[in-house]
Amino acid sequence: MTVDIPKAENPVMKWAGAFKNDPHFDEMxxxxAFLRKMRCSRGPKSIGHRA
Structure with a gap:
């Protein structure tokens, strides 16, 4: 017996490309990247860092 299950669309996909033409996107x-680098350099006990 075969059951066809409809493919669920990813709800995030409706925002794909939303910032494509935003002039501040590259700066963001x-x-x-800078904030991640700073967080990683402080080690796992820094605020907001999840191990």
């Missing part, structure tokens, strides 16, 4: 990515 640089800020995220």
């Amino acid at each position: 990515l640089e800020d995220i």
Whole structure:
């Protein structure tokens, strides 16, 4: 017996490409990378860091 299950769409996909033409997008990515680097350099006990 075969049961066809409808493929569920990922709810996040409706926002895909939302920032494609945002002039501040690259700057935001640089800020995220900087904050991640700073958080990682402080070690696992830094605020907000999940091990």
